[in-house]
Amino acid sequence: FNIVVLPGDGVGPEVALAAQRVLNSIGDIYGHRFEFTEHLIGGAAIDATGEALPEDTKAACLAADAVLLGAVGGPKWDGSPVRPEQGLLAIRKAMGLYANLRPLQVSPVLAHRSPLKKEIVEGVDLIVFRELTSGVYFGEKTRTATSASDLCVYTVEEIERIARAAFQAAQQRRGKVTSVDKANVMETSRLWREVVTRIHAEEYPQITLEHALVDSMAMHLIRKPRDYDVILTENMFGDILSDEISVLGGSIGLLPSASLGADGPGLFEPIHGSAPDIAGQDLANPVGMVLSAAMMLRHSFDLEDEANSIEAAVAAVLASGAVTADLGGALGTVEATRAIVDAIR
Amino acid sequence: FNIVVLPGDGVGPEVALAAQRVLNSIGDIYGHRFEFTEHLIGGAAIDATGEALPEDTKAACLAADAVLLGAVGGPKWDGSPVRPEQGLLAIRKAMGLYANLRPLQVSPVLAHRSPLKKEIVEGVDLIVFRELTSGVYFGEKTRTATSASDLCVYTVEEIERIARAAFQAAQQRRGKVTSVDKANVMETSRLWREVVTRIHAEEYPQITLEHALVDSMAMHLIRKPRDYDVILTENMFGDILSDEISVLGGSIGLLPSASLGADGPGLFEPIHGSAPDIAGQDLANPVGMVLSAAMMLRHSFDLEDEANSIEAAVAAVLASGAVTADLGGALGTVEATRAIVDAIR
Ligand SMILES: CC(C)[C@H](C(=O)O)[C@@H](O)C(=O)O
Ligand SMILES: CC(C)[C@H](C(=O)O)[C@@H](O)C(=O)O
Numbered sequence: 001f002n003i004v005v006l007p008g009d010g011v012g013p014e015v016a017l018a019a020q021r022v023l024n025s026i027g028d029i030y031g032h033r034f035e036f037t038e039h040l041i042g043g044a045a046i047d048a049t050g051e052a053l054p055e056d057t058k059a060a061c062l063a064a065d066a067v068l069l070g071a072v073g074g075p076k077w078d079g080s081p082v083r084p085e086q087g088l089l090a091i092r093k094a095m096g097l098y099a100n101l102r103p104l105q106v107s108p109v110l111a112h113r114s115p116l117k118k119e120i121v122e123g124v125d126l127i128v129f130r131e132l133t134s135g136v137y138f139g140e141k142t143r144t145a146t147s148a149s150d151l152c153v154y155t156v157e158e159i160e161r162i163a164r165a166a167f168q169a170a171q172q173r174r175g176k177v178t179s180v181d182k183a184n185v186m187e188t189s190r191l192w193r194e195v196v197t198r199i200h201a202e203e204y205p206q207i208t209l210e211h212a213l214v215d216s217m218a219m220h221l222i223r224k225p226r227d228y229d230v231i232l233t234e235n236m237f238g239d240i241l242s243d244e245i246s247v248l249g250g251s252i253g254l255l256p257s258a259s260l261g262a263d264g265p266g267l268f269e270p271i272h273g274s275a276p277d278i279a280g281q282d283l284a285n286p287v288g289m290v291l292s293a294a295m296m297l298r299h300s301f302d303l304e305d306e307a308n309s310i311e312a313a314v315a316a317v318l319a320s321g322a323v324t325a326d327l328g329g330a331l332g333t334v335e336a337t338r339a340i341v342d343a344i345r
Numbered sequence: 346f347n348i349v350v351l352p353g354d355g356v357g358p359e360v361a362l363a364a365q366r367v368l369n370s371i372g373d374i375y376g377h378r379f380e381f382t383e384h385l386i387g388g389a390a391i392d393a394t395g396e397a398l399p400e401d402t403k404a405a406c407l408a409a410d411a412v413l414l415g416a417v418g419g420p421k422w423d424g425s426p427v428r429p430e431q432g433l434l435a436i437r438k439a440m441g442l443y444a445n446l447r448p449l450q451v452s453p454v455l456a457h458r459s460p461l462k463k464e465i466v467e468g469v470d471l472i473v474f475r476e477l478t479s480g481v482y483f484g485e486k487t488r489t490a491t492s493a494s495d496l497c498v499y500t501v502e503e504i505e506r507i508a509r510a511a512f513q514a515a516q517q518r519r520g521k522v523t524s525v526d527k528a529n530v531m532e533t534s535r536l537w538r539e540v541v542t543r544i545h546a547e548e549y550p551q552i553t554l555e556h557a558l559v560d561s562m563a564m565h566l567i568r569k570p571r572d573y574d575v576i577l578t579e580n581m582f583g584d585i586l587s588d589e590i591s592v593l594g595g596s597i598g599l600l601p602s603a604s605l606g607a608d609g610p611g612l613f614e615p616i617h618g619s620a621p622d623i624a625g626q627d628l629a630n631p632v633g634m635v636l637s638a639a640m641m642l643r644h645s646f647d648l649e650d651e652a653n654s655i656e657a658a659v660a661a662v663l664a665s666g667a668v669t670a671d672l673g674g675a676l677g678t679v680e681a682t683r684a685i686v687d688a689i690r
Contacts, residue, residue: 073529085529089530115461115465115567116460116461116462116567117460117462120460136531139494141531142532143536146500147498147499147500147501147536148498148499148532148535148536149484149498149499149532150496150497150531150532150533151495152495152496153493153494154492154494156491156492157491182581184418184428184430185434185482186481186486187487187488188493188495190488190493191488214584214585215585216588216618218563218585218586218588219589219591219592219597222460222461222589222592223460236527236530239527239559239560240559240560240563240582240585241563242560243560243563243564244564244567244589246564247568273561
């Protein structure tokens, strides 16, 4: 399997290394060979080439079997004409990664670390399907001396494909989809609601579908997060809501994501950012990145047992307390990764 | 004082009545005369006139000293060509209400009802300054057979005036403003950040200013809500974030808001919606609307003592447990209002 690794900025390189170590041990045990090729993205790429997504990085990603990404961005590039995040947005678009999957399960051993009461977060098991290649992220932008604008566009086709992805996931889960929009204000949201309602009626009538407004959803996700199974939403709302719920499990450092297209390679990255304040100090939690690698094994390579093996090892390690400082532990990134590798063996 | 009352839909009429009762008792004690004139808005107006904001309602609001609004909307008008919310958006625009103030103080007696841990929410005291007459709410919308769009526009002037309002409020408070945007993606956010930074440097250098991205802010508001004093943000982000934090205090039914323009009357409404499921059953919590009336006394009529009197009465009543069902109490809207009136006397 040819895997392109984009370490990126801040803690990105440290967690990307952790994922490679874990994958190598999976390879040894199950007899697979993972070939890793590193390429530049984000601030690191800007420093080296002036561009946030150099051509050869893009070409390598498109030719790979899958892509692992650490993190991009940091205050270092604040005044820069090219921003690191442009590299992330450009690779999502270039690879056609329209479906961003962000699963959240609150581990019983970590529920006490949540800012929410234990009885509210215990047993939460949901997944966000965020549309990733359209909306206000990719619409036309203008700037004059006295004003600025951003255009949010959605096409029927863009909504259909992410809706289908969410309904299909719900079939394998508890059979419920909550579609989030702002239909009382936005035209794109009204189209969103119509299309989701139609796809549901025509293709997935056995799934339970509910619609929620983004503002009340921001409330419900804190009051009763256990009520949700699959959450389906557009790019910007997905960005905000998935970060909001990332606190439920006690640390954002735990959470993985998968970004998938119609075909072609997927991209796998932790939810957390580049965390420049702790970069290079062996402090980053490797779990979000390692679980992203597990999602890669499942979604890109169909290696279900191998993915389960990583997830079980992570659960065991979390239960044992062999964790990094964000979870109140004493281990560094390298040692926490070693604990996961040991648990796999 | 000529006050236009817009009861609106759902529980709106019940809470609007509660506010009038409380204001009448304040009038008796302090020797003021509040004249209330009711007008139609939202679904009630659509049913009666076909329009969400009839001309005479608009004219009455513009001529009033202040406006009290209950709530608008409900599933009854879901398929309707005119939506109730259009009335709310239209009156905000017509009155030029660019500054929406949403204060949140977590009452120590109610902290245990929060979904968050007591030690996290106790002592929270913040106020959101949400821009209310621009952004994606009021930009051009398009619709074709295969797509839809919403335009988000901000002018320098629109950002300047809400920024000044937030900085001025911070001067009377703990001296800190957190400006929220999505500057790594949106052009309007980059303009927002520039303008806020400039107004700060030129006019309010003694205030502490920090910038936060909306996604990480959605996280921080749950992890460390006590860190915030004044939160300054654009229309849509303000909608989402203020609903998110509304759960911190234990019930959204507690929270007031004030919408103010450059001059002319302000509009005062609770944060909660029309709650059609409990409408007409004497179940609604009157506190959010009553505290909105207190904000009216303070901001529109400069009656600081009278506003304090209402706020002290509400605090006493909450402490005594004379509350509605959303707070675990046994009182109806009418009785809970009477308890507040009794406490004022
Ligand atoms: C870095 C930023 C552009 C990005 C986004 O907003 O999509 C990030 O917040 C994310 O969620 O992956
Ligand atoms: C009803 C709706 C249009 C409104 C808004 O989004 O502004 C409401 O959610 C609010 O926050 O006052």
